[in-house]
Structure formats: C-alpha cells, structure tokens
Amino acid sequence: MDNLLSLFYENREFIFLIIVSIFLGIEVISNVPAVLHTPLMSGANAIHGVVIIGSIIIMLEADPTNYFALGLGFLAVVLGTLNVVGGFVVTNRMLEMFKKKEK
Structure with a gap:
C-alpha cells in the first residue's frame, strides 16, 4: 500500500x-457538431500512421527468434494499416458528398 x-x-x-x-x-x-464528427474521426484515423511506424521500429528491434513479439508487431502493422486506409476511405466518401453532380 x-x-x-x-x-x-x-x-x-x-x-x-x-x-x-x-x-x-x-x-x-x-x-463538435455532428456534421464535422465523421471528417474529424477519419482524419484522426489517418494520423494513426504513427502506430505503423512504431510497430515497424519495434519489429526491427525485436530478437528474430522472438515469434511472439514479431507476431504482435505484424498484427499492429496490419491493424494500423486498416485504420489508416479506413480513414482515407471515409474521408473520400465525405468529400464525394460535397461535389456537384454532373448533368
């Protein structure tokens, strides 16, 4: 205590x-107004590229025989990549909503 x-x-x-x-x-x-919530969240997801860089650095520093650390690093790279790509997809969909429709 x-x-x-x-x-x-x-x-x-x-x-x-x-x-x-x-x-x-x-x-x-x-x-935050509801209109801005989705674009802000998608931008925040894109910023999470730092997770990818950090997991790559940790994987480089890990012992090649430590399969647990390498597996966790690989999982972090995959999930971080999904988060970043998802952020850009949501941002792209939001921007498409504001474009003028062609006749």
Whole structure:
C-alpha cells in the first residue's frame, strides 16, 4: 500500500495532467457538431500512421527468434494499416458528398 501511495505522490503532476486531459477531451468532443464528427474521426484515423511506424521500429528491434513479439508487431502493422486506409476511405466518401453532380 505504501508503494502505491509513493508512486502516486512521485507522479502526481503526470496523474493530474492525465485527468485534466481526459476532462478537456470530453469537453472538446462533446462540442463538435455532428456534421464535422465523421471528417474529424477519419482524419484522426489517418494520423494513426504513427502506430505503423512504431510497430515497424519495434519489429526491427525485436530478437528474430522472438515469434511472439514479431507476431504482435505484424498484427499492429496490419491493424494500423486498416485504420489508416479506413480513414482515407471515409474521408473520400465525405468529400464525394460535397461535389456537384454532373448533368
């Protein structure tokens, strides 16, 4: 119990920052109009390309005989790629809705 309390005391600034970030994120997201929600989410999915880069770096640093780490890295690359591609597909569909129809 003392270890847990000392952990909270030593990292109180970071814990406070996380709590404030949670409340700020909830406030920002709740004030986004419904019209903008889908384009913002698709853009956020596209930003998740960082996950792909990070998983590739981790796979490069992993021991070649550690199949568990390589498998998790491969899964992260696949899921990150699906997220990025899905973000671009949703963005493309949203942009198609605003184009004028040809006669």
